[in-house]
Amino acid sequence: MTDAVHGLAGPYVLDALGPAERRDFERHLAGCAVCSGEVAELRATAARLGAAAARPAPPGLRARVLAEAARTRQLPPPLPAARVRRLRRAVPALAAAACLALAAGLGTGWYRAERRADHAEAAKQDMAHMMGEMMSAPDARTLAGSVSTGGHGMVVVSRQRDSAVVMLSGLAAAPAGRTYALWLTGDGAPRPAGRMRTTDAPAMIHGIGRATGVGLTVEPMSGAPARPTGDQIFAARWTR
Amino acid sequence: MENAPSPRRPGGAGTAPADPDALLARVARGDDAAFALLYDAVSAPVYGLVLRVVRDPAQAEEVAQEVMVEVWRTAARHDAGRGGALTWIMTLAHRRAVDRVRSAQAAADRETRAHRPAAPAFDEVGEEVEGRLERERVRRCLGGLTELQRESVTLAYYGGHTYREVAELLGAPLGTVKTRMRDGLVRMRDCLGAWR
Structure with missing residues (x-):
């Protein structure tokens, strides 16, 4: 069911890989539509673990975030890379x-x-x-x-x-x-x-x-x- | 196969539920009013998760601020086809929090960290009412995992440990820990069901 790289989906989604393994896995992910599908699913689950830890943010944070955003330029939408389009269409x-x-x-x-x-x-x-x-x-x-x-x-x-x-x-x-x-x-x-x-x-x-x-x-x-x-x-x- | 369910938080009593997906799409077009609403919708999950991983409130606040500004900056790069807005934001938040605990300062006391006690019990999470049902559900589902699955998932996710550290902490083989992390998440997913 798993090989050395593919078996890292769980640790990857939990951010539990070291930097080198993370890079290797992301390279693998870019060429593997099946893996990206699995990662997306597991990520949604991990996010729920995260949201379950919710706590009200300190009151001053909102104003600071909004002020910094107002000074921060947004990135434009990505240029559509052919490869990315292909992958996205695969599923x-x-x-x-x-x-x-x-x-x-x-x-x-x-x-x-x-x-x-x-x-x-x-x-x-x-x-x-x-x-x-x-x-x-x-x-x-x-x-x-x-x-x-x-x-x-x-x-x-x-x-x-x-x-x-x-x-x-x-x-x-x-x-x-x-x-x-x-x-x-x-x-x-x-x-x-x-x-x-x-x-x-x-x-x-x-x-x-x-x-x-x-x-x-x-x-x-x-x-x-x-x-x-x-x-x-x-x-x-x-x-x- | 299907898109990751797009997580939505229930709105407070009497307010329209804020839909992070719709708000993020507006933020991507530079809508700062939508960004303020998005902040209100996601700041508690973001701050709570970051605090859980980073533990120090002052650092957690810094990291949460970085995360929210990053959301603003890169909103147009979010690919809605790959998952919901809250999932994306929580992924950013977790990554940043983990990077913070593994930064230079953390590396210095890696030895200590590897031997610190397991992540705190789920009960230590704050008492705010909002999201309590979801928290109950997550707690119940975590309770349905095997001990090794639960510890592998929570030590990594809430504790910010690498799987190698988790293996060391649990005295379990690396391969077993990797597998338990995935199995644990899959079982959580099946137990939690759709997030609506």
């Missing part, structure tokens, strides 16, 4: 793709986003609705981690919706003759939860049942083994 784009995946859903199993225009057009409303349902589930949880062979994964899971969405970024296409395979884990034997050659679209897993995790392996294209034969290269776990 909505993934969510939109996940909507496609949901709309293509036929009850059980997993579905890759299909970019076919007719699908997209006809089902757009429903998709947005279904994806919204998933994301707005009161128990929706986001789990993020590194893929051991490079790249990152993010899983949104809701027991109430009995579903999970798996989004992977930075993975190469599976080697010739092989495919990525998702597994539901944690409730007895791993159960197959979908296969895909490339990971550029989110995978929707419907019917997670009592599973408490998702794993990713690389498997032979043919044969569709009922149990994982490859090493687990990404795993996310949740508590029931």
